[in-house]
Amino acid sequence: MIVDFKRPSFHIKYLSSLTSNKWIRLALSNPIDMLIDHAHCERKAAGVAIQLMFRYPSEPDLAEVLSPIAREELEHFEKILYFLKDLGHSLKALHPPPYGAELSKSIRKDEPNRMLDSFLIAGLIEARSHERLSLLALNSEKESFKLLYNSLLESEARHFGIYWKLAQSKYSKNDTFKRLEELSKIESKIISKTFSMPRVHS
Ligand SMILES: [Fe+2]
Numbered sequence: 197m198i199v200d201f202k203r204p205s206f207h208i209k210y211l212s213s214l215t216s217n218k219w220i221r222l223a224l225s226n227p228i229d230m231l232i233d234h235a236h237c238e239r240k241a242a243g244v245a246i247q248l249m250f251r252y253p254s255e256p257d258l259a260e261v262l263s264p265i266a267r268e269e270l271e272h273f274e275k276i277l278y279f280l281k282d283l284g285h286s287l288k289a290l291h292p293p294p295y296g297a298e299l300s301k302s303i304r305k306d307e308p309n310r311m312l313d314s315f316l317i318a319g320l321i322e323a324r325s326h327e328r329l330s331l332l333a334l335n336s337e338k339e340s341f342k343l344l345y346n347s348l349l350e351s352e353a354r355h356f357g358i359y360w361k362l363a364q365s366k367y368s369k370n371d372t373f374k375r376l377e378e379l380s381k382i383e384s385k386i387i388s389k390t391f392s393m394p395r396v397h398s
């Protein structure tokens with residue numbers, strides 16, 4: 197059966213590819229696993245922001261931007277945690293898709309390249325999360341799920357913008373765009389590889 201899923205009307209220009217129908221189908225058929233994985237993603241996103249604050253403690257104007265992101269991601273984490281609890285579920289360990297680890301391999305080891313790549317990859321993950329949460333908000337069957345996803349997706353778009361601005365404030369426009377284009381292609385390649393379990397970034 198061919199199903200036409202609803203797609204967001206906007207296009208996230210930083211992503212080189214669109215999410216497949218196969219992912220949407222897998223995600224919609226496994227709403228609880230998706231929620232649990234999503235909670236882990238929020239926890240990890242907070243961790244990324246905190247990790248960058250620790251790695252660059254004296255970088256000007258960095259903590260002011262990253263600390264609110266970490267706080268907001270933890271609020272998202274708690275929101276999903278309680279949503280799960282209300283449904284009679286709780287957090288459990290899930291085998292993660294290779295997405296994050298594979299993307300991290302593209303972070304160059306030498307500074308200042310390492311910091312630029314870290315900002316851009318964190319931003320691309322936010323952009324992909326935004327795309328996928330939009331798909332879940334549009335296509336989830338239950339109204340409570342739609343509301344939950346709708347309440348979270350706007351922040352992910354904003355987070356992408358914050359990492360993008362950070363990169364642009366510290367590196368030349370040319371370097372930033374060129375590297376984003378390279379990393380975006382890598383991101384699309386990684387996300388196109390099949391990971392058969394329902395995950396936000398499978
Ligand atoms: Fe979030």
Ligand SMILES: [Fe+2]
Pocket residue numbers: 241269322351352355
């Ligand atoms: Fe985020």
